[in-house]
Amino acid sequence: MTDVRPRRSVLYMPGSNARALDKARSLPSDALILDLEDAVAPDAKEVARTQVADAVRAGGFGTREVLVRVNGPATPWGAADLAAAVAAAPDAILLPKVSSPADLAAASAVADAADPERRIRLWAMIETPMAILNIREIAAHAAEPGSRLAGFVLGTNDLAKETGARHVPGRLPMLPWLMTAVAAARAYGIAVVDGVYNDLDDEAGFAVECASARDMGFDGKTLIHPRQIEVANRTFTPSATEVAWAETVVAAFAVPEAAGVGALRVDGRMVERLHAEMAARTLTLMRAIAERELTASVA
Incomplete structure (x- = not known):
């Protein structure tokens, strides 16, 4: 059964921006993703890794759930990111481009040496066609003994890029993938959070998409700016x-x-x-x- 905790608003914060990391401690989001991947330029990866690790160790985030999104293992930064994240011990590590249970098992093996009690959870980005095709097997990893898998985050921008599906109001091209992810998460008792909404100036459209995600069964929505927090919190709070x-x-x-x-x-x-x-x-x-x-x- 999914642990019941608020995940209405899950805000990405760029790990290369020290000021943003500090500000995150006072924002009313339920969870934070301290990002080492997409939000960080290649020449800032090393600095971001150090800043995020230091921020997690320093704490001060209160009851907010803190995730660190690392770079993928095939990148020049992935292995060092994962090692640093495990050493810093956030609530969870968010793995990008997960396409099979083997990706989760590999990350778990790295974490086991430093965290034998398995306090650090793993979350998986669902953002590739292969992830959608393998979604049941990926979710089923949560039922395996010693699994760290606790949730899915939908990467709708990457899904659009990889498939050619267009971002349109109502997200009709993506509905089968979104609902499949929700079904898989619920079948194996893990959380599931919707992807981002890109147009910061379209507040009405954002509110509609939040309501749609709520009605689909998502626990909340990932956000790209603090100004989106209030709408997400309000929409995913039962009336x-x-x-x-x-x-x-x-x-x-x-x-x-x-x-x-x-x-x-x-x-x-x-x-x-x-x-x-x-x-x-x-x-x-x-x-x-x-x-x-x-x-x-x-x-």
Whole structure:
């Protein structure tokens, strides 16, 4: 089962920008991706690696989930990035261009020597045609003993580049891939976060895409700028109506008379136990969001 914690807003921060790394500690995003890959120019890779490792060790990110996105193992920087990230011990390491479970196993083997308790998780970028074709096998790695796999991040820009699919409103060309990724993640109990929205000036379009991703079942959305955080947080937070209904459903199944009953009539609607489980998860998520926001306000 996916661990229930807020991942409504997952913000990329360029590892080469020391000021941005410092600012990240005060931003209201649920999670941060300290990036050594796409957001960093080749001549800044070494500096970025050092700055990100130092930032992770220094801490101060509060309850924000901190991921480090490394360069791929086939690049000149990949091996050193992975070693530095493991030594710094973020919450998770985000692996780019994952195309098979073997990519996860190789990264896990590197991490095992320094982190035998497996506290550092792995997340996989789903951004190539091969990743989509192998998505079930990649997700199934999470069920293997000792697996570190905890989530997927959709790389929709790379998917467009590799396939020729166009970015259009509604993302019709990508819907099969997006839903396949969600299904695979849910089948094996890992988190799944949608790709970025590129047009910073199109706030209305961004809000529509966030709502669409929420309705598809994504946990949240990756972001390219802090100005996108508020909309993502608001969209992926259950509404007051949803929370009230969840409380009603959970309460209905909690009474002794409901023990062993598979379905109940609640406020004129037939509700099954599966709906009670969904309602319980909504309430757990809301408690996690409330705790996250309380901690952020105190900090």
